[in-house]
Amino acid sequence: MAHHAVSPLLATGSADHGIRVWDSQKSFCTHNFKGIHGGIPTQLLFHPDPTIMWLFSGAEDGSIALWDMME
DSSP states (O other), X not given: OEEOSSSXXXXXXXXXXXXXXXXXXXXXXXXXXXXXXXXXXXXXXXXXSTTSOEEEEEETTSOEEEEETTO
16 A cells, blocks of 8 residues: 555555545545456555656565556
């Protein structure tokens, strides 16, 4: 799980190998990323510059991904 530095966004990994980004203030899913990881996502990190809306992820199968949340 990862929390964005300045926004209410919260990223979670799930057993279905997907990643979801949530608005923790309004309680809804803003993004649903899937299709890259062959294992459960175990590492999540928002870009350290809060103006760059990227999410990095790593999974137990060794795969890594960069997700652009502006697309």
